[in-house]
Amino acid sequence: MADYRPPLRDIHFVLDHLTDVGALCELPAFAGLDPDTIKGVLEENARFIAEVVAPLNRVGDLEGSRHDPATNTVRTPAGFVDAYHQYVAAGWGGVPFPAEYDGGGFPWLVGIAMQELISSANMAFSMAPLLTQGAIDLLMHHGSEEQKERYLKKMVTGEWTGTMNLTEPEAGSDVGAVRTKAVPADDGSWRITGTKIFISFGEHDMAENIVHLVLARVPDAPPGTKGISCFIVPKFLVGDDGSLGERNDVACVSIEHKMGIKASPTCVMSYGEKGEGAVGYLIGEANQGMRYMFTMMNNARLSVGLEGLALAERAYQDALQYAQERRQGRAPGAPAGETSLIVELPDVRRMLLTMKALVDAMRAIIYTNAQAIDLATHHPDPDVRQRNQELVELLTPVSKGFGTDMGIECTSLAIQVYGGMGYIEESGVPQHFRDARITSIYEGTNGIQAMDLVGRKLPMRAGGVITDFLAGVAALDAELAAAGDELAVVREQLAAALAVVTDTVQWLMEHGLADVRNALAGATPFLRMFGLLVGGRYLAEAALAARADLAEGEGDTDHLRARLVIARFYAENLLPAVAGLAPAVQAGFDDLYAVGPEALAG
Amino acid sequence: MNVVVCVKQIPDPADPGALDPTTKTLKRDGKLILDESDSYGVEMALQLVTAAGGGEVTLVSMAPNGEVSGLRTALAMGAAKAILVSDDALAGSDALGTAKVLAKAIERVEGADLILTATESSDGYTGTVPEQVAGLLDLPSVTFAKHIEVDGSTVKVQRQTEAGYDDVECPLPAVVSVTAGVVEPRYPSFKGIMAAKSKPVDTLTVADLGLDASQVGWAGAGQEIVSIEEAPAREAGEVIEDDGTAFEKIVAYLDNLKVL
Numbered sequence: 001m002a003d004y005r006p007p008l009r010d011i012h013f014v015l016d017h018l019t020d021v022g023a024l025c026e027l028p029a030f031a032g033l034d035p036d037t038i039k040g041v042l043e044e045n046a047r048f049i050a051e052v053v054a055p056l057n058r059v060g061d062l063e064g065s066r067h068d069p070a071t072n073t074v075r076t077p078a079g080f081v082d083a084y085h086q087y088v089a090a091g092w093g094g095v096p097f098p099a100e101y102d103g104g105g106f107p108w109l110v111g112i113a114m115q116e117l118i119s120s121a122n123m124a125f126s127m128a129p130l131l132t133q134g135a136i137d138l139l140m141h142h143g144s145e146e147q148k149e150r151y152l153k154k155m156v157t158g159e160w161t162g163t164m165n166l167t168e169p170e171a172g173s174d175v176g177a178v179r180t181k182a183v184p185a186d187d188g189s190w191r192i193t194g195t196k197i198f199i200s201f202g203e204h205d206m207a208e209n210i211v212h213l214v215l216a217r218v219p220d221a222p223p224g225t226k227g228i229s230c231f232i233v234p235k236f237l238v239g240d241d242g243s244l245g246e247r248n249d250v251a252c253v254s255i256e257h258k259m260g261i262k263a264s265p266t267c268v269m270s271y272g273e274k275g276e277g278a279v280g281y282l283i284g285e286a287n288q289g290m291r292y293m294f295t296m297m298n299n300a301r302l303s304v305g306l307e308g309l310a311l312a313e314r315a316y317q318d319a320l321q322y323a324q325e326r327r328q329g330r331a332p333g334a335p336a337g338e339t340s341l342i343v344e345l346p347d348v349r350r351m352l353l354t355m356k357a358l359v360d361a362m363r364a365i366i367y368t369n370a371q372a373i374d375l376a377t378h379h380p381d382p383d384v385r386q387r388n389q390e391l392v393e394l395l396t397p398v399s400k401g402f403g404t405d406m407g408i409e410c411t412s413l414a415i416q417v418y419g420g421m422g423y424i425e426e427s428g429v430p431q432h433f434r435d436a437r438i439t440s441i442y443e444g445t446n447g448i449q450a451m452d453l454v455g456r457k458l459p460m461r462a463g464g465v466i467t468d469f470l471a472g473v474a475a476l477d478a479e480l481a482a483a484g485d486e487l488a489v490v491r492e493q494l495a496a497a498l499a500v501v502t503d504t505v506q507w508l509m510e511h512g513l514a515d516v517r518n519a520l521a522g523a524t525p526f527l528r529m530f531g532l533l534v535g536g537r538y539l540a541e542a543a544l545a546a547r548a549d550l551a552e553g554e555g556d557t558d559h560l561r562a563r564l565v566i567a568r569f570y571a572e573n574l575l576p577a578v579a580g581l582a583p584a585v586q587a588g589f590d591d592l593y594a595v596g597p598e599a600l601a602g
Numbered sequence: 603m604n605v606v607v608c609v610k611q612i613p614d615p616a617d618p619g620a621l622d623p624t625t626k627t628l629k630r631d632g633k634l635i636l637d638e639s640d641s642y643g644v645e646m647a648l649q650l651v652t653a654a655g656g657g658e659v660t661l662v663s664m665a666p667n668g669e670v671s672g673l674r675t676a677l678a679m680g681a682a683k684a685i686l687v688s689d690d691a692l693a694g695s696d697a698l699g700t701a702k703v704l705a706k707a708i709e710r711v712e713g714a715d716l717i718l719t720a721t722e723s724s725d726g727y728t729g730t731v732p733e734q735v736a737g738l739l740d741l742p743s744v745t746f747a748k749h750i751e752v753d754g755s756t757v758k759v760q761r762q763t764e765a766g767y768d769d770v771e772c773p774l775p776a777v778v779s780v781t782a783g784v785v786e787p788r789y790p791s792f793k794g795i796m797a798a799k800s801k802p803v804d805t806l807t808v809a810d811l812g813l814d815a816s817q818v819g820w821a822g823a824g825q826e827i828v829s830i831e832e833a834p835a836r837e838a839g840e841v842i843e844d845d846g847t848a849f850e851k852i853v854a855y856l857d858n859l860k861v862l
Contacts, residue, residue: 005616037796037799040671040674040795040799041792041795041796044675044678044789044790044795045792047789048789051789052789086789089791090789090790090791090792091791091792091793092792094792095792104792104796
């Protein structure tokens with residue numbers, strides 16, 4: 001495994017050309033910020049992450065977090081506690097949160113760039129701040145002033161971490177099946193009893209307190225998602241002066257042995273095992289928990305999509321370096337008797353360019369999505385806010401679903417570039433693949449993302465949102481035409497893919513309305529084809545921007561020329577798959593149910 | 603306790619550097635960063651000021667194109683202010699020319715008790731500037747410090763040697779060069795970076811320092827780079843088959859390199 005090198009040149013290119021960080025700095029919410037300051041912060045953050053957090057990735061995988069059944073405590077791998085304390089002391093966790101909670105008041109877009117760095121460097125480590133961020137998001141929107149005062153600031157600094165307790169043995173994707181109970185106590189607080197599973201960083205030794213956000217049912221709650229409430233259950237109770245008091249009746253009774261992210265403890269949490277229940281405090285109103293969860297859902301899903309990008313980037317860096325060190329065989333044209341570096345072999349080049357094109361496409365999609373969150377939240381014009389909120393809704397399942405599918409694809413390709421060595425753990429590459437494999441599952445499986453895209457997002461504004469987006473793709477045609485031969489193939493393939501997606505959307509609207517099973521059966525291939533088109537759109541925009549810079553003689557010429565090559569490669573090698581996916585989307589559901597599962601057994 | 607730290611801003615060593623074949627000097631037109639070997643002096647200075655219970659750290663630097671990126675890093679670590687000398691006339695300055703500029707800039711810092719430098723820069727490696735600065739300022743010079751303690755008007759230095767270290771004492775003010783790696787330089791915090799934005803950087807020209815352009819740059823350089831050549835390609839290694847006595851050959855090999 002090579003040392004992680006933060007891809008700041010690529011990140012700055014996206015911040016300057018595909019999103020507009022300068023325009024964000026003009027918004028009143030970000031007054032006083034400027035692109036240079038943002039660059040400076042990213043550079044120092046990148047240095048810290050590369051030097052302090054990245055070196056712990058391998059030891060984290062080898063050692064894993066360990067649970068002590070005698071004390072129900074969890075010990076993180078060597079070096080994690082110290083690195084986390086440094087992370088907190090540097091104040092990195094609070095950068096994208098509002099200044100009123102002691103945050104840095106930076107755009108979410110910049111937070112996402114920093115999140116890419118930490119997730120690439122060490123995904124398991126990054127999950128402690130990531131889960132805390134989700135809990136902050138929920139508390140910030142729905143907590144009472146008193147709750148914010150008591151918990152939020154320490155979570156923004158990272159001194160305390162946060163968790164999200166949704167899953168139970170019988171309530172996974174179906175959160176409505178939650179059985180954990182909450183009963184009111186005399187003092188206005190609640191008593192929580194039940195068991196939660198798959199709780200990331202539910203217990204660990206990196207912070208002095210852990211604020212669990214727990215979904216539970218109050219007495220006489222309606223069934224399903226309408227009867228779910230959300231509670232704060234701190235590991236240590238917090239006094240009025242902010243001091244830590246009694247240990248709450250919540251315990252991590254075991255942790256899972258997982259395929260990847262081994263340093264991130266995945267905990268079974270038991271509430272109220274010792275007595276009448278763990279002390280909990282209701283957030284907002286009873287039975288509104290599901291609605292509150294949804295306010296953080298988009299951000300959380302975007303962050304998981306980002307993990308796909310981050311691991312793809314890390315695996316790509318390893319593959320690119322290995323291909324330039326490993327000699328094997330003779331490349332076409334190489335002198336006889338000379339062994340070539342494998343980077344000179346056409347199929348290895350193809351794999352490396354595939355990874356690079358997908359990484360760039362994912363980064364463009366995810367950062368655009370993040371910028372839309374900033375604009376939807378902070379732009380003074382309500383119409384702009386509305387339009388960007390629609391874009392957030394449309395792009396989130398793409399960021400999550402396409403981003404993590406391609407993350408798995410790229411980490412697998414990295415193993416392929418390494419050849420036999422890639423299957424050997426010592427090379428370090430298998431870890432990226434094992435770490436990436438969870439991302440298409442948690443925070444809503446990619447099947448759920450596909451259903452969300454087809455069932456909820458395509459019908460938005462009676463199909464107006466998707467129509468607007470597709471019109472944006474069509475609008476690139478004139479610019480691509482003006483670019484001439486250099487981008488002719490991009491223009492041609494983008495237009496072809498656009499025609500297929502437009503046609504397929506039409507089919508889904510008609511046949512999905514007739515029988516929803518048609519839409520659900522074709523949802524996953526549709527998510528893939530739409531993701532490919534969205535990526536193609538932004539890579540075309542990147543190529544046009546690079547071309548403009550080249551014409552003005554700005555920036556690094558080789559790097560800019562590579563953007564044209566990447567756009568062409570993507571257009572010729574990846575985008576044509578869109579057409580091949582159309583029959584799968586439009587096949588309908590008939591054959592899915594034509595025979596029973598027993599007939600499918602061998 | 604006021605400490606001046608001389609810091610150099612250099613091309614990022616992570617990117618392949620290039621020499622200008624005409625001037626035979628390192629190309630410095632891209633972005634520059636804080637020389638890592640100076641980060642130890644900055645850290646040492648911050649610790650000394652904290653230990654003294656007051657005072658501040660001032661940075662002094664000389665760089666082309668008004669470059670401040672490296673200074674911002676050191677300001678974000680906790681230095682209070684900086685003096686940057688940037689002037690086209692400085693291009694081609696040799697070690698003594700650089701020392702003249704730094705010495706003049708240091709003289710502008712009021713009440714400087716101690717001047718810290720690295721032992722040498724990571725891009726030029728002449729390793730003579732600290733002593734020249736001391737000479738020009740007529741101050742005592744202590745080199746290769748691995749530990750520094752200030753006691754009233756005296757500085758006590760553990761001076762690293764090949765065999766161990768010497769205990770050296772001298773009166774303040776003094777110029778002390780700090781060996782790389784002897785302290786753990788802190789990472790700038792987010793708040794530190796934001797605060798650094800508004801810390802003063804006084805940018806000066808050669809004329810502002812009261813120097814004449816003929817004393818610095820190509821004009822004033824008494825040192826000349828005669829030629830530059832490509833680094834020799836790495837030679838093929840030697841494979842020693844182990845017939846039971848390979849260790850003797852390895853010992854002889856290392857002995858020959860004088861590393862044993």
